[in-house]
Amino acid sequence: xxxxxxxxxLIIGLVLVIGLLxxxxxxxxxxxxxxxxxxxxxxxxxxxxxxxxxxxxxAAGTPFDGMYEDPASLKVSFKSTDLQLKAKxxxxxxxxxxxxxxxxxxxxxxxxxxxxxxLPMYLxxxxxGGVHFLMQVDMKxxxxxxxxxxxxxxxxxxxDADVRxxxxxxxxxxxxxxxxxxxxMGKAKDEISRKFxxxxxxxxxxxxxxxxxxxxRTKIQEFAIQQNITTLRxxxxxxxxxxxxxxxxxxxxxxVELPGVQDTAKAKDxxxxxxTLEIHMVDDEHDVKAAIAGQIPFGDALLKxxxxxxxxxxKNVVLTGExxxxxxxxxxxxxxxxxxxxxxxxxxxxxxKQVTADNVGKRMxxxxxxxxxxxxxxxxxxxxxxxxxxxxxSGHMTTGEAHDVALLLRAGALAAPMEIIEERTVGPSxxxxxxxxxxxxxxxxxxxxxxxxxxxxxxxxxxSVVALGANLLLLVAVLSLLQATLTLPGMAGIxxxxxxxxxxxxxxxxxxxxxxxxxxxxxxxxxxxYERAFGTILDSNITTLIAGIALFIxxxxxxxxxxxxxxxxxxxxxxxxxxxxxxxxxxxYGRRRVSKLMIG
Amino acid sequence: MEFFxxxxxxxxxxxxxxxTVISLVTFIAAVFMLATRGLHFGIDFxxxxxxxxxxxxPVDIEKVRSTLRALPDVSVQNFGTSQDILxxxxxxxxxxxxxxxxxxxADLKSDDPTVQMRRVEFVGPQVGKExxxxxxxxxxxxxxGIMGYLAIRFEWxxxxxxxxxxLHDVVIILGFFSFFQWEFSLPxxxxxxxxxxxxxxxxxxxxxxIRENFRLMRKSSVPEIINNAITRTMSRTIIxxxxxxxxxxxxxxxxxxxxxxxxxALTIGxxxxxxxxxxxASPIVMWLGVSRADFVKPEKKLEAS
Numbered sequence: 001x002x003x004x005x006x007x008x009x010l011i012i013g014l015v016l017v018i019g020l021l022x023x024x025x026x027x028x029x030x031x032x033x034x035x036x037x038x039x040x041x042x043x044x045x046x047x048x049x050x051x052x053x054x055x056x057x058x059a060a061g062t063p064f065d066g067m068y069e070d071p072a073s074l075k076v077s078f079k080s081t082d083l084q085l086k087a088k089x090x091x092x093x094x095x096x097x098x099x100x101x102x103x104x105x106x107x108x109x110x111x112x113x114x115x116x117x118x119l120p121m122y123l124x125x126x127x128x129g130g131v132h133f134l135m136q137v138d139m140k141x142x143x144x145x146x147x148x149x150x151x152x153x154x155x156x157x158x159x160d161a162d163v164r165x166x167x168x169x170x171x172x173x174x175x176x177x178x179x180x181x182x183x184x185m186g187k188a189k190d191e192i193s194r195k196f197x198x199x200x201x202x203x204x205x206x207x208x209x210x211x212x213x214x215x216x217r218t219k220i221q222e223f224a225i226q227q228n229i230t231t232l233r234x235x236x237x238x239x240x241x242x243x244x245x246x247x248x249x250x251x252x253x254x255x256v257e258l259p260g261v262q263d264t265a266k267a268k269d270x271x272x273x274x275x276t277l278e279i280h281m282v283d284d285e286h287d288v289k290a291a292i293a294g295q296i297p298f299g300d301a302l303l304k305x306x307x308x309x310x311x312x313x314x315k316n317v318v319l320t321g322e323x324x325x326x327x328x329x330x331x332x333x334x335x336x337x338x339x340x341x342x343x344x345x346x347x348x349x350x351x352x353k354q355v356t357a358d359n360v361g362k363r364m365x366x367x368x369x370x371x372x373x374x375x376x377x378x379x380x381x382x383x384x385x386x387x388x389x390x391x392x393x394s395g396h397m398t399t400g401e402a403h404d405v406a407l408l409l410r411a412g413a414l415a416a417p418m419e420i421i422e423e424r425t426v427g428p429s430x431x432x433x434x435x436x437x438x439x440x441x442x443x444x445x446x447x448x449x450x451x452x453x454x455x456x457x458x459x460x461x462x463x464s465v466v467a468l469g470a471n472l473l474l475l476v477a478v479l480s481l482l483q484a485t486l487t488l489p490g491m492a493g494i495x496x497x498x499x500x501x502x503x504x505x506x507x508x509x510x511x512x513x514x515x516x517x518x519x520x521x522x523x524x525x526x527x528x529x530y531e532r533a534f535g536t537i538l539d540s541n542i543t544t545l546i547a548g549i550a551l552f553i554x555x556x557x558x559x560x561x562x563x564x565x566x567x568x569x570x571x572x573x574x575x576x577x578x579x580x581x582x583x584x585x586x587x588x589y590g591r592r593r594v595s596k597l598m599i600g
Numbered sequence: 601m602e603f604f605x606x607x608x609x610x611x612x613x614x615x616x617x618x619x620t621v622i623s624l625v626t627f628i629a630a631v632f633m634l635a636t637r638g639l640h641f642g643i644d645f646x647x648x649x650x651x652x653x654x655x656x657x658p659v660d661i662e663k664v665r666s667t668l669r670a671l672p673d674v675s676v677q678n679f680g681t682s683q684d685i686l687x688x689x690x691x692x693x694x695x696x697x698x699x700x701x702x703x704x705x706a707d708l709k710s711d712d713p714t715v716q717m718r719r720v721e722f723v724g725p726q727v728g729k730e731x732x733x734x735x736x737x738x739x740x741x742x743x744x745g746i747m748g749y750l751a752i753r754f755e756w757x758x759x760x761x762x763x764x765x766x767l768h769d770v771v772i773i774l775g776f777f778s779f780f781q782w783e784f785s786l787p788x789x790x791x792x793x794x795x796x797x798x799x800x801x802x803x804x805x806x807x808x809x810i811r812e813n814f815r816l817m818r819k820s821s822v823p824e825i826i827n828n829a830i831t832r833t834m835s836r837t838i839i840x841x842x843x844x845x846x847x848x849x850x851x852x853x854x855x856x857x858x859x860x861x862x863x864x865a866l867t868i869g870x871x872x873x874x875x876x877x878x879x880x881a882s883p884i885v886m887w888l889g890v891s892r893a894d895f896v897k898p899e900k901k902l903e904a905s
Contacts, residue, residue, distance in 0.1 A: 126858075134727065265702050421724030423701075430652070430718040437856040445850030449843050456602075456839065489787050492851060492859050496866070499847030500798060503840040507805070510836040513602075536808045539753060540801030546745035547797025551790055554738035556731065559790045566794065600602060 002523050002590040004583055012583050015575070016470060022477040025113055025120040030105040031065060032084035034091060035242045037073040043098035045074050056094040062087050068106070077106050103260060104242035121480050123259075124487035124561055127435050129428035130259040131267050135232075135418045137252045142224035142416035143173055143217065145320075150196060150210070151175055152317045157195055163188045175199075175210040182206070221252070227322070227415035229254055235270050254418070260428070268420070277321030281355075282363035282379050283312040303367070305376045306397075313365045313376065318355050322415065323348025329406040332394045338402040339394035349389030357385040366393055368405075369417075377405060438491030445495050446472070449502055457509045459588065459598035464505035467581035471501050474572040479565070487561030497569030503540065504577035508533040513599055522594040530582055537578065541570050604835040612830045612879065613823035613886060619879040627768055630775020637778050642785035643721060645735075647728035649689040649700050650721045656714035658682040667711045668704060680857045684718070691725055735789050742793055743767065746800050754807055755895075757888040762803040765881035766796050769872045776868050777861075787862040795869030798844075802877035805833050810885070814895045822891065826882050834878075841874050 004012075036053065038045055050067060053076065057064055064087065065077045076091075078084045084103060092101040105128075107120050125132050147170050154175070155168055165188060167178040179185040185206060192208070193201055198216035202209050212220070229246055232254060236244045245257040261267050286297045291312050296302050300312050323345050332339040344352055355364070365379040378393050397405070426434075449468070453461035475494060479486060512529030520528060548570065551563035589597070643650050661676060664685060668674045671689065679686035689700050701720045708715045723731075743763055750759035773792055777784050809829035817825055848870065852863040 136724075136726070265705075268702070419724075420722070422727045423720060423722035425701075425717070425720040427654075427716065427718045429654070429716070433856070434858060437854060437859065440854040441847075441851040441859065444854055445847035448846040448850060452843065452846065488858055489790060489862070492787070492855065492862055495847050495851055496794065496844075499844035502843045503801065506836050506840045506843065510839075514832070536805055539804045539808065542749060543746050543800040543804060544794070544797035546749060547742045547793050550738045550741040550745065551793050554734040554741070555790065556734070556786075559786050562787070562790050562794075 002526055002586050004586050004590075008579075009583060012579055016473070016580070019470070019474040019477040021113070021116065022118045022481050023473050025107050025109040025118050026476060026480060028107060028109040028120075030120070031077045031079075031108050032081045033075050033077040033104045033106040034084060034088050035073050035075050035102045035104040036091060036095070037100050037102070038098060039100050039237045045069065045072065049074060049095070049099075052095060053091055056090055057087060060086075060090050062090060075104065075106055100237050100240045102240040102242040105260070119480060119483065121476065121486045122483045123431075123435075124485045124490065125257060125259060125424065125431075126426050126488045127431050127438075127486065127491075128259050129261075129426050129431035130257065131261050132258075132422075132424040133256040133268075133271060133420050134249070134422035135228075135254045135256065135271075136421045137225050137228055137254065138417045138419065139221050139224065139252050142220055143212065144170075145416065146212070146220045147173060147175060148317055149320065150199065154192060154196065154210075155316065157191060158188055161187070161191050163191060173212065177208040177210070179206050179208075224415040225252060225254065228418060231414050232256060232271065239267055239270060253421075268423075271420075277324070278317050278367045278369060278374075279319040279352075280313045280315070280317060280365050280367060281359060282365050283314050284363060286312055288312055301374070303365070303374055303376050305379060311365065311376055311379060313367070318364065319344075319348055319351055323351070327406040329399070329402040332392065335394070337394045338397045338399045339392050340397075340402050340406045342391040342393065344389035344391060346389075349387070352389065352391065353385060353387045356382050360384060434488045435491075438488055438495075442472075442491065442495040442498065446498060449499065453502065453505075456600060458600045460505075460509045460512070460585070461600070463581050463584045463588070464502065464509065464577075466584060467505060467576045468498055468502055470580045471569070471573045471576035472498060474576060475565070475569050478568050478572060482568075484564050484568075485561055486565075489559060490561035490565045493562040493565030493569065497566060497573065500544065501569065501573035501577055504533070504537045504573060505581060507536055508577070508581070509599060512597065516597065516599070522589065522597045525597065526585060526589060530578070534578060537574070541574060545570050602835070603838070606831055606834070609824070609827040609831040610834075611823075612827050613883060615879070616883040616886070620883060623768060623876070623880050626772055626775070630772045630778070633775045633778040634771075637781065639774065639778050639784045640781040642783045642788075643688070643723050643728075644786040645728050645732050645784070647691045647723045647725040649687075649691075649723075650719075651687040651689075651701050651704060651717070652679055652719040653685050653687065653705070653708060654716045654718050655683045655685070655712065656716075659685060659712070661685065663711070664708065667707055670707075671700075671704070674704075731786065735786075738789075738793055739770075739796075742796050746797070750800075750804070750807075754811065755890065757885055757890050757894075758803075758807050761881045761884035761888060762800055762807070762877070764884055765803060765876040766799050766873070768880055769799055769869055769876050770796060772872050773865055773868045777865070782861055782864065785861065787859070788865045791862045791865035792869065795866060795873060799869065799873030799877055802837060802841075802873055803881045805836065806830055806878060806882060807885075809833050810882075810890075811895050814892045822886060826886060830878055830882060837874055837878065841870050845870050 036045065036049070047069075050069060053074065054067065057076070062083055063079070064083070065079060068075045068077075076087065078087060088101055088103060095101075107114070109118070109120070151168065151170050154177075158165055164180065164184050165177055166180050167176070169176050177188065179188065185203065185208065189201055189203060189208060192199065192210065196210075198213055199210045200213050202211070225248055229248060232246050233244075236246065236256070236258065239258070239261070241258045241261055243259055245255065247255045249255045256271060258267055283297065283300050286300065288310055291297065291300070291302045292310055297312070299315050301315050303311055303313050305311050324342055327340055327342045330339055330341050331337065359382050361382065363379045363381050365376045367374045368377050369375075378397070380393065393405070446468070450465045453464050455461070457464065472494070475497065508529050511533045512525050515525035515528045516522065545567060548563050548566040552560060552567065555563050659682065661678060665676045668676060668687065673690045675688040677686050678684065687704055689704070692700070701722060705715075705717055746766075747759040747763045750762055770792055773795065776782070777788070806829055809832060810826055813820070813825040813829050817828065820828070845867065848863050848866045851859050852867065855863055
C-alpha cells in the first residue's frame, strides 16, 4: 500500500531533473557583452568577421571572455562593463557602418547548458531597464496621402492623354474632377478607370468623384503599417539596440521595445520623428508678398524655409520619400558645402528625370513633414535634367544636419504619421532594484511558509515545503523554457502562486488528519486523504485558472506577465503538490507498518 | 500542532441574519464611497505622465516644485525615500506626452545635475479608455466563467451564491481604495481579479463538503449540514489563507512601492474572502433553497432505503 509503481517514480524524477536543468541557467547570472549584427545584406556575420574582431581586440589589448556566433549576430563577452564599453567603440570604429554594434548581456551559464537550449528567463523591461513605446499609425493620413498621390498621377495622366479638365481637387478622402463638356468627361472616365483600378468612379452632371474601393483602402492601411514597421526597424538599427522588438498590435498600432537603452531621449527623438518626405515644385511665378498678405494662389501652399524665409510651393506632389533607396551625408563637389546624396529607385528615377527635364531653371522644394507641419529643407534650382536617380541636396545645412537628414531619409520615410500613445521607460538601476524586491518578497514569504508548515504539520509539513520548492523549480524551468517575459508583476505572480499552491497541501494534510480522527489506519488515511482532496484541488485551481486566462486575454503589458505566471504556476502546482509530495510520503511511509503519522 | 479541535459544529447558519447585516452595511458603505468619492485611478486608466526620479542626496521637495512651477497641474511628491521623487503630469491636448517628460527631466537636470531618471510612464487618452474597457470585460468574463463552471460542477444556486459573495469582496476592496484614495492601477486590477478567482476556491471547498454531507448525513437538516461543512473546513480555510497572507505580507514589506497597492488589494481580498465565502455564500445557498434532492438521485435514494 502507498507505493508508486517504478515508472511513476521515474517520471516524477525525470520531470524534476529536467526542471532543474532548465532552471539552472538563471543561477549563473549574466556577463556584459557586445553584440555585432549586420544591417547590410552584403556584410555577413561569419568566421572572417570573428577573426577581424578578435584581431581588433587583441591589437588594443582588450581581453575578452568568449565569442559566440549565431546566424544573426556575433556576441563577445567581457569581464566588466568598462571593458565592454571600450570594446564597443573599438569594434564599431574597426568594422565600419555595415554592422550595428550594441551592448548586451549574455548568460554566464556553461556552453553545455546552452547547447541543450537552456536559457535564463527573458526579463521584461521593468526588470532589465529599457524603453517601451506603443505607437499609433494615423490611418486617416495614410488614406489622404494616397489620395494626394493619386491626384498628382491623374493630373499627369490626363495631360499625357490630352484630356482637358476644368478642375481637380481633393475633398477629404475623395477626388473631385470637373469638365467643360461630356466628351472629355467620358474620355477621362475611361482613362482613369483603366489606369487606376483602385478607384471607384461616380459621375454626376459634368463632374466625376473618385473614391477608394474598400479593399484598396484596407490594402493601403496594411501597407502603411508594414512600411512603418520597416522604417522603425531601420531607425532602431541606427540606434544600435541588442534585442529590439518591433511588432504590429491590432490594426493600427506598433509596439517598440528597446531593452537596455540608456539614452531614452535620443531613442525617443529618432523613433518619434514622424517625418515624411515629399518633393514639390516651387511656385516662383506668383508673388510671395501677396501670398503673405493672404492671397495664396490656387493650388499653392505658403511654407517656410529652414532659414525662416517664406516660400510658395505647389501642392502637387512630385515624389514621395518611399522612392528613396539610399541617402548618405557628404559634400557638394563644386562648393564644398555639406550635402546629402540620394539614390532613387527605378520609378523614382523615371519621375525625377521627367520632372527635372521639364523644369530646368525652376526650383524644386524638398519638404520634411513632421506632425502635419511641413518645412522646406531646401529649395535648389534645377540646373539640368537629372537622370540615373542620383540626387544631391545641398544648401542651408551644417554637417550635423546633413547627417541627420541622411539618416532620416535612409531609414525611409513613414507611409503615415505615427504618434507615441504609451511610453514606459525604466532606468537600469530601477530594473535591478525591482529584481531584488521581487526576489526578496518571494524568498522571505517562502521561508515564512516553510517554518509555519513544518511546525504545524511536522513531517507532512516538511514534505509540503519540498513540494512547494519543486513547484518553484518547475515554474522557473517552464518560464525559462518558453522564454516567456518575466515582469515585476510576474515575479509577484510567482510569489502569489506559491502562497496559493500551498492550499493543495493544506487540503491534503487536513484530510489525512480527518481520516485518522475517523479511526482509519495511517496507511489508509494517507491514501484516502490524497484521493479525496484531489477533486477539491482540481475545482479550486480551475476557478483561479479562469481568472488567469481572462487576465491574459484582456491584460496588457506587465499584467500579461502576471497572468502567464499565474496560469503556469497553477499547472505546475497541481503536479508538485499532488504527485511529488505523494512520492515523498510514499518513500517515507510506504511498504511498512506504521503505527503513527508525524502530522501533528 | 493543531489550532482547531472543534468537537461540536458551530451553528454558523443561525448567525445568518447577523452576518448579513454586517455584509450589507460594509457593502453599502463601500458603494457609497465609490459613488461619492470614486476611485483614484492611476495613469494607466486616466492617461497622463508619471516620472520617478532619483537624487544622489535627500532633496527638498518645495524646491523641485518651484522648478517645475511653469508646468500646469504638475504634482510632485516623495516616493518611498527622501531621495526619490514622483512627478505627475496630466494629459495635455496640444503637447505630446512623450515630449513632456523630457522637458521635466531637462528642467530638473539644470537645477541639480545629480538627478537620475528611474522610470517614465506615459499613457495616451485612447489607451486609458481601452484599459478601462478591457478591465471591465475581464471582470465580466471571470465572473461568468466561474459561474458557468460552478453551475456545471455543482448547481446554479451554488454558482449564484459564490459569485454574489465574491463580487461583494470585489466591491469592498474597491471601497477601501476609494475611502483611502489609494491609487488604483493596472496591477491592482490584476490583484482584484486574482482574488476573485482565489476566493471562489474557498466557496468551492465548502460547497464540496456540503455536497458530500448531503450524501453522508441523511438525517440532518440543511442548516446542520452546512454548519458541519463549514466547521470541518474551517481549519483548512484559516491555514491556507494564513499561508497566502504570509507571502502577501512579505510582498507588502519587501516588494517596495511598485508592489505596495497590489499586495494591499490582495490582503483586503484575502481577509474578506474568508469571511464572505463562509458567512455570505453559505447562507445565500440556504436561502436559495438547496435541498438533498438536488444532489442525491432519487433512484439511489430508493436503493438506500
